[in-house]
Amino acid sequence: MKDRENYVTKKLADESWRMFRIMGEFVAGFEEMDSIEKEGISFFGSAREKKNSVFYKAAEETAHLLAKKNYAIITGGGAGIMEAANKGAAKAKGISVGLNISLPHEQRSNPYANVRLEFRYFYIRKVMFVKYSNAFVVFPGGFGTFDELFEAATLIQTGKIKPFPIILYNREFWGDFYNLLKKNLNKHKFIDKRDMDIFHFAESPKQIVEIINEHKG
Secondary structure, three states: OHHHHHHHHHHHHHHHHHHHHHHHHHHHHHHHHHOOOOOEEEEEOOOOOOOOOHHHHHHHHHHHHHHHOOOEEEEOOOOOHHHHHHHHHHHOOOOEEEEEEOOOOOOOOOOOOOEEEEEOOHHHHHHHHHHOOOOEEEOOOOHHHHHHHHHHHHHHHOOOOOOOOEEEEOHHHHHHHHHHHHHHHHHOOOOOHHHHHHEEEEOOHHHHHHHHHHHHO
C-alpha cells in the first residue's frame, strides 16, 4: 500500500513539472515571436534534401526574395529545406527564425537562423508556426511536412485561424496528392468544394512571392 502511495505521489509530481515545462515553452515562444515586428512566412519540406538539389536551391531563393520584401522567414530550424530557407533569409539580412524540435535522431539545428527557439513538444511548436504565419510554403517532404500541411488546412477549414494560402511547390510532386483529395473527399462529401481553394500551386520562387502578395492585397 505504501509503495502504491509513493508511486502515485511521484507520478503527480512528475505531471506537475511537465505542466510547468509546457507553460514555460509557450511563454518563451510567445515572448520571442511577439518581438518580431514583421509578418511571417513558414517554410516546410524534407530535412533530408541535399544542398545541390533543385528544391533546396528554390527554397533558398524564395526565402531570399521574401526576406527582401520584409517578411520574417520561419522554419523548423533543421536541415534540408529548413536550412535552405533560413540561409536565403540570412543572406538577405532578414529575420531568419528556427523553431527547432528536440529529437533523438535526425533533427539538428542549422547555422543560418538568427532567431532560435528550442522545443520539447511538437504541439507547442505547431502553435508558433500557425500563430505567426501569413502563408505556408510547402516543398516536397515526408510525414512531418504532411502533418504541418494538414494541421493548417484543418484549422483554416474549421475557421479556427484566419485563412492564409498553403502553397505547394512543384505540381509533379503534389499533383497526385491534390487530385486524390479533390476526387475522393468531394465524392464522399467529406469536404466542401471550396475547401480545396486553401491550396495553391507554384513552380518558381517568383510565383510563390506573387501568390503571397496577391493574398495580402
